[in-house]
Amino acid sequence: MLSKRIIACLDVREGQLAKSVKFVDTRDIGDPIAKAKEYYEDGLDELVFYDITASSDKRDIMLDVVEAVAEQVYIPFSVGGGIRTVEDANRLLWAGAEKINVNSAAVLRPELISECAYAIGNQNVVLSMDIKQVEVSDTIPSGYEVVINGGRTPMGLDALAWALQGEALGAGELVVNSIDADGTKAGYEINLTRMIADAVSIPVIASGGAGKPEHLLAVLTEGKADAALVASMLHFGEYTVSGLKQWLHEHGVKVRLKYA
Amino acid sequence: MSMLVIVDYDAGNLRSVLRACEHEGIPACISADPQEIMDADRLIFPGVGSAESAVDTLHARGLDKAMRDFFATGKPMLGICLGSQIVLQKSEEGHRDCLGLVEGVVEKFDLADKALKVPHIGWNEVEIIRPHPLLSRVESGDEFYFVHSYFTRPANAEDVYGVTDYGDRFCSMLGHKNLFATQFHLEKSGKKGLSILAEFGVWDGCV
Numbered sequence: 001m002l003s004k005r006i007i008a009c010l011d012v013r014e015g016q017l018a019k020s021v022k023f024v025d026t027r028d029i030g031d032p033i034a035k036a037k038e039y040y041e042d043g044l045d046e047l048v049f050y051d052i053t054a055s056s057d058k059r060d061i062m063l064d065v066v067e068a069v070a071e072q073v074y075i076p077f078s079v080g081g082g083i084r085t086v087e088d089a090n091r092l093l094w095a096g097a098e099k100i101n102v103n104s105a106a107v108l109r110p111e112l113i114s115e116c117a118y119a120i121g122n123q124n125v126v127l128s129m130d131i132k133q134v135e136v137s138d139t140i141p142s143g144y145e146v147v148i149n150g151g152r153t154p155m156g157l158d159a160l161a162w163a164l165q166g167e168a169l170g171a172g173e174l175v176v177n178s179i180d181a182d183g184t185k186a187g188y189e190i191n192l193t194r195m196i197a198d199a200v201s202i203p204v205i206a207s208g209g210a211g212k213p214e215h216l217l218a219v220l221t222e223g224k225a226d227a228a229l230v231a232s233m234l235h236f237g238e239y240t241v242s243g244l245k246q247w248l249h250e251h252g253v254k255v256r257l258k259y260a
Numbered sequence: 261m262s263m264l265v266i267v268d269y270d271a272g273n274l275r276s277v278l279r280a281c282e283h284e285g286i287p288a289c290i291s292a293d294p295q296e297i298m299d300a301d302r303l304i305f306p307g308v309g310s311a312e313s314a315v316d317t318l319h320a321r322g323l324d325k326a327m328r329d330f331f332a333t334g335k336p337m338l339g340i341c342l343g344s345q346i347v348l349q350k351s352e353e354g355h356r357d358c359l360g361l362v363e364g365v366v367e368k369f370d371l372a373d374k375a376l377k378v379p380h381i382g383w384n385e386v387e388i389i390r391p392h393p394l395l396s397r398v399e400s401g402d403e404f405y406f407v408h409s410y411f412t413r414p415a416n417a418e419d420v421y422g423v424t425d426y427g428d429r430f431c432s433m434l435g436h437k438n439l440f441a442t443q444f445h446l447e448k449s450g451k452k453g454l455s456i457l458a459e460f461g462v463w464d465g466c467v
Binding site: 001002003005040043045070071072074075076093094096098121122123124172173201202203226227256258259260 | 272280283383384426454
């Protein structure tokens with residue numbers, strides 16, 4: 001039986017690990033390479049790096065981070081942030097990433113998904129969606145809207161429609177990130193996650209809001225997510241990967257426990 | 261010096277396999293040259309993508325013959341993911357004739373349980389059906405990382421070394437003489453996966 005995955009998310013700015021609260025006020029919390037190694041040794045299933053470097057001239061630092069991680073960490077990992085072309089995707093894959101994450105650039109130019117899927121395979125293209133709850137309307141029938149630019153710009157695009165379009169264009173997995181829940185530590189957006197997981201036939205990774213093990217349990221069962229993304233729960237040392245997995249196992253969730 | 265060659269047939273990120281070899285202290289290089297492949301002491305053929313394009317590329321580069329000749333020498337060979345599929349006789353994917361080193365076919369998942377997603381992506385358990393020198397540090401129930409929509413069906417039960425349950429039980433590890441192959445990405449399966457690679461680095465090709 002397939003295990004539910006625990007994925008650690010590392011926001012990297014100019015080579016340093018950062019953690020945002022509701023997508024503003026990021027603070028640096030250390031070396032992403034050391035953290036990646038630590039989580040890998042402790043049984044992490046997968047890693048995601050988001051490059052949140054503001055200036056494009058410093059983007060190449062990320063390639064060095066990816067290279068260094070690939071030399072030490074032998075689980076799948078994906079990289080997102082600033083990918084606008086197949087060339088961007090290929091550079092990251094060559095540096096050692098397994099998959100690439102597209103987000104804002106794909107909203108602005110959806111063909112980016114199909115171009116990447118053709119070039120590097122569907123299974124290596126992850127569509128990340130930043131989503132905000134809004135009033136139900138003709139434009140947004142699901143009541144969830146896609147936003148970009150770190151949550152600042154609403155796109156008038158329905159999240160459910162975008163998830164289905166992303167799948168049709170060739171995305172291999174979806175990250176469903178709730179901007180409302182992000183950084184709150186109050187739990188994942190269960191309704192949103194389940195709505196999308198029910199609608200698509202590709203794996204759904206829940207993101208935003210993890211603060212307690214109970215939140216992971218809820219989103220992996222009720223929320224029907226295939227994987228749960230965690231960040232600050234791990235980064236600040238409140239919880240460990242192995243501790244979280246053991247807890248989930250004791251609560252009936254199938255997770256990978258043997259890794260040494 | 262003993263040299264391991266990773267076969268380059270434009271099917272995926274060969275560098276991650278190369279890195280994993282280096283991590284395990286196994287000298288390795290990547291090559292698409294039939295002569296270098298014949299001269300190698302051991303071969304790895306990784307792969308993601310489609311069997312169709314993989315088989316076509318092997319053929320265009322003359323690598324299909326090189327791999328068949330290499331197999332006949334008895335030197336150790338290791339296939340990973342798509343690399344485990346191309347050693348059989350035929351694949352449903354693009355209806356291609358494959359290398360035919362192992363009797364059997366490659367089929368697409370057709371699962372009765374529609375809640376199960378295809379591709380099969382994630383960590384899943386492997387049950388060992390028979391012991392193999394490469395599995396000395398692996399136990400039944402250990403989990404590995406899978407990404408695939410097609411699976412192998414060897415014709416002879418004695419070629420099946422491991423099975424995995426995904427709606428149905430499918431062959432996740434196969435072996436035949438000096439060839440061993442895993443459907444999962446052993447280079448992305450943590451320490452358990454790397455242990456198979458480490459054992460391959462010293463395997464003499466005998467079962």
